[in-house]
Amino acid sequence: MPPRRTSTRRWRAFSPEEGLGLDVVSGGELAVAMAGEVPLDRVYFHGNNKTPAELEEAVAAGIGRVVVDSFHELDLLERICAEAGKSQDILVRVSPGIDPHTHAYTTTGIIDSKFGFSIQTGDAEKAVQQAIAAPHLNLRGLHFHLGSPIFELEPSSAPGGGFAIAYTRNDQPPAADDYAEAIVGTLTATCNELGMEPPALVVEPGRSIIGPAGVALYRIGAIKEIPGVRTYVSVDGGMGDNIRPALYQASYEVLSANRPTAEPDATVTIAGKYCESGDVLASDILLPSPVAGDVIAIPAAGAYCPSMASNYNLNPRPPIVLVNNGESRMIRRRESYADMMLCDL
Structure with a gap:
């Protein structure tokens, strides 16, 4: 069953006209997103150990994407979707093995990480193959995250990044335009080299939006x-x-x-x-x-x-x-x- 609403109050916390989406990492955050009337097709569900109950709630609610983080989750989500008679769009989270030179506790894209399928070990390729073969899962793309906050552009070029903000007057984070040029420029150039159409690109700039807004x-x-x-x-x-x-x-x-x-x-x-x-x-x-x-x-x-x-x-x-x-x-x-x-x- 989807999470119950605990209030009849309309939050109006989300403005679809802004073109924004939302990511959640728990059933509780999903429940808040639903209470705030966030369009669920714009919601991604992250996490390295989603529970069966959380995945059941997400599938029942019609969540836009489940970002799958392990072989265990691939098997679990396929079974849940089969039992519900539904198919689910997913992204496979890969670990690209890039050190973004940020604090160890906020580094997520190296090989020694609890998050994602490692590219170097071949697990990422196996996960993609398993996802394609799963009857009730629709693989829509890959997801990766290197860490946060990252004050250098080099990791963003190879690939991705975690948008930094200025926490102190000495912090000098790159501008959004610089991040965009590094990420989109690299993506476009690589696709041209490979002779493939550029895929749809989605970024998660959450900290850079809400961080400076709070005191x-x-x-x-x-x-x-x-x-x-x-x-x-x-x-x-x-x-x-x-x-x-x-x-x-x-x-x-x-x-x-x-x-x-x-x-x-x-x-x-x-x-x-x-x-x-x-x-x-x-x-x-x-x-x-x-x-x-x-x-x-x-x-x-x-x-x-x-x-x-x-x-x-x-x-x-x-x-x-x-x-x-x-x-x-x-x-x-x-x-x-x-x-x-x-x-x-």
Whole structure:
């Protein structure tokens, strides 16, 4: 059965006229896409270990593409489609064996990866052959992803990429035009050399769209100065709402939100409130001399802060406020303690 809608509210979260699609990596994300009335023919289902229930939900819902990631999934999806009397369009995810020179935890296209069928080992070719032979699967193409964020154009030329954004003022990601020239130019030239028609090309620029659109706000609480060592400025959030610095040392810019014109004159480390020494959002950054109650802003927080947030230490996840042309409205309320205990028996 497809995921049930849990609300009759119309989200209108998706604008088909923009020509955008969506990728999901779980049954929960598929349910949200359906609640938001995203055209399912524009939805791709990713993931290295989709469950039988998730694949059944996707097939029943009429999802546009399932990005198949393993031989196990090829067999499982074929059986599910046969039992449902349906056929399913798929992409085969290949691992091209290219090092994009980004953090090991965000590198996905090398041979030593949990994602995709390796080209070097011959598994990619075997997967394509199996997909073509499957009666209920329609192979529509290949999918590959090298990692994210990638600040070099060379990996995009050989092939693909993960669009980078500027998390700090020192970051200089390539422009969209440069990515396009590297990817499309290489694709066109290679097809010409091989004497084949260029295939349809789909890119996944999600981070570059939603990342810069979000700003995380924190309120300063305790301040701990260790003479000659470090000054810790603790805030009312941390790794529960932004795991990236603790997980793979992601760097962010930090600004004073309530004193934006004040001179940055203090070197501080922004610490989260969670019970982990690694719960640090930014180390040794400049801010106006902080005091309790100040509000700081961390830009470029839209892509992964909401989607990776957790209730670690049973802290409620923060609200989300949409701001446009001087007007604001809440689109997700702050969680309550009761919300976090809803599933307890």
